[in-house]
Amino acid sequence: MSGEAPAHQVLARKYRPQGFEELVGQPGVSQTLSNALSSKRLHHAYLFTGPRGCGKTTTARILAKGLNCVKGPTPQPCGECAPCREIAASSCLDVLEMDAASNTGVDDVRQVIIETVALAPARDRYKVFIIDEAHMLSNSAFNALLKTIEEPPPHAVFILATTEVHKVPATIASRCQRFKFRPVAPEPLAEHLAAIAKKEKVAVDAEALRLLARAAEGSLRDAVSLLDQCRSAGEGRVTVESVREMFGFVSADLLLGAARALHERDAKALAGWLKKVYEEGVEPAQFLKDLRAAIEAVYLEKLGAGDADPAWSQALSGATAEGLGFLLRRLNRALEELRFGDSPRLALELGLFSALEAAHDLGAWVARLEALERRLSAGGGGPALSAAPASAPVSVTMPPAPRDEAPALTAAAQPAASGGADWSAFVAAVSRQKLALGTTLEKCAHETRPDGGWTIRFARQFDLDGAERARTFLEEALAALAGRPLKLQFALGGTAAPSASVDIVDPAIPETPGGAPPGARWKDVTEGGPDAGAAGALKKAEGVFGGKARIIKKPTGGA
Structure with a gap:
């Protein structure tokens, strides 16, 4: 027995953090729990939420060690006493771990927790219940657990860990102190992997570590497992080429070539790069993700919010932030179609080639629209009214103007108003925002009063009432043209419509x-x-x- 070699232990378990100071990427959680242990201000229930592999269950075990260490409660468990060793090995009688994914029913909760929570700890200071994947419990199980979590005995501490906190009932969550675990950033992940590789005497390229950190997507456990896999494949050395080949990462030359073809709108070149993608057996989804990540870095650099790889910055130096944003939206749409379609190759080609057809330079379109708006503004009033059809059964007569009313003047014959505004410009300004009102004003007569304001005469009471409702808007439009406030008066007796x-x-x-x-x-x-x-x-x-x-x-x- 003594001559047997020790069993191999995977890196993810071998280098599992054993103290708060060893947690990676969770400074807020470790600091808060350490302070609570130091000040003896402990809560009876905790809820740990966050994505997979970011340290929820590990932190629960560290907290249990801090509670039951012979030197505790302490934020720095010794790791040498019996409680610390047993908790690290998941064999402590007073720390019960329950996998809610396989024990979902009310009978499981009653057997593991409710019937044992009232019993005093066998040896340690606290009886700790760690419920992993707590969101998998049924509603009946949550209801049975509710009263126990609300009023537990003084020696009981509950720690619930979940990746889907929205599935935990509010009645449970409100009785717990909630701690949110965040995905670990790529830089701390790469540094942690480098430290493990150094301890294991594994030669790893810096670029390979960055690729592994990116592939882990914020999961510390996944990153360490990927490093362990690459070490086994590379016989003690991890290179960029081996990582790309093992996990299907796209080569930098392939990504740069496709990005240049998209930027230059070269369909023939893009087809050639896609042919290489198929020949190398690259997954379309992985190709789109890597291309999106590289273009996103340049996009943020254009906005002044980050730095990109110098090779990518040079390759897309002529691109604008608007154009890169358009490409990113196209790539996102292609990924969505790829996920729900039955032909990955077709979704990839449609997504990329459609990006060539649309206009990237949104700034040029905006400039053209602004120029068109200025030309329309300089052209005067609204569009001319088309004549009535000859076949319409309407006979037109012109009634005589009343003798006691002001003479009817057409808009074209009106003199310019004092204050720097004329009638045609005023009608055009109104028509741009209220076309119906502008059309009505084209048929009206107006007179300039001594104070600089206008008296506008309408042919119909209906039109006068409408102008009265829009008086504030009309006076503001006139003031904007004249450069000073002017008042309007409305009256009947102007040039009427036929x-x-x-x-x-x-x-x-x-x-x-x-x-x-x-x-x-x-x-x-x-x-x-x-x-x-x-x-x-x-x-x-x-x-x-x-x-x-x-x-x-x-x-x-x-x-």
């Missing part, structure tokens, strides 16, 4: 084939007689819409 005389034929009399019968006479019932009251309903309409309507009744008999 009056329309609409013949409304009595539908009770059918049409005669071939026109009216010989000798038939048309009778205007609005001119008096027993049917004159039928026109009374049109008086209000005439006052609102203008013009004049006559009801024409055609008899069937002769004269």
Whole structure:
């Protein structure tokens, strides 16, 4: 037995942090828990949340050691006493770990926790219950646990760890002190991997460490496991090439070539680089992710929010931040289509080639729109009104202007108003924001008052009421043109729109084939007689819409 070689231990377990000072990337959590242990201000329930592999269960064990160490409660457990060794080996009787993913029911909670929580610790100071993947518990299990967490015995401490805190009932979460674990940044991850490689006497390239840290996506456990895998494959040496080949990372030359083709909108060159992607067996999703990450670094550098690799900065030196942002959105959309589509190759090609078809230079489009806006502003009022169709059954008459009203002046004949504003510019400014109101003003007359303001005359009461509701807007538009506040007055009696005389034929009399019968006479019932009251309903309409309507009744008999 004594001659047997010790069993191999994976790096993720061998270098698992054993104290708060060894936690990587969680300074806030380690500092808060250390202070609580130092001041003896301990809570009876803790809730650790965060992504996988960032140290939730490890921190729970360190906290349990700090509570039950023979020198404790202490933020620096000795690691040599029986409680510390047993907790590190997961064999302590007073620290119970429950995997909620496989023990989800109320019977499991009752057997492991409820029936044992009232019992005093067998040896240590506290009885600690660590519930891993707590969000997997059923609703009945949470309800059974609720009262115990709310009023536990003084020797019990609960630590719940979960990756999906939104699935934990609010009644449970509100009774716990919550600690949020964040993904570990790539730089601390690479430094931690370098320290492990040095202890294990493994030669690792710096670029390979950065690739491993990026592939781990913030998980410390995944990063160490990847390093262990690369060490086994490389026989004691980890190189950039071995890492790329093992995990499918895309070569830098391939990414740079594709990025240049996208920037230069060279479809032929892009097709050539995609052919190399297929030949090397690179996964389309991995290619898009690596390309997006590289372009994102240059995009942030363009915005002044970060630094990019010098080779990438030089390759995309002529690109703008708007163009790179457009490319990033296209790559995100391609990744979404890749996830839900059944043809990865087609999704990749459509995503990249569609980025060549659209315009990248959004600044040029903005400049063109601004130039067009200036040309429209300099052109005066709104668009001309088209003439009515010749076939429309409307006869147009021009009523005489009332003698007691001001003479009707057209907008083109009006003199420039005092204060630096003229009528055409005023109508154009109104039309840009309120087209209907601007169209109404084109048909109005106006007079300049001695104080510099205008009196605008409307042909219809309906138009005057609408202008009165928009008085504030109209006066602000006039003040902007004149450079000083000016007042407007509204009155009736301006140039009216052409009056329309609409013949409304009595539908009770059918049409005669071939026109009216010989000798038939048309009778205007609005001119008096027993049917004159039928026109009374049109008086209000005439006052609102203008013009004049006559009801024409055609008899069937002769004269």
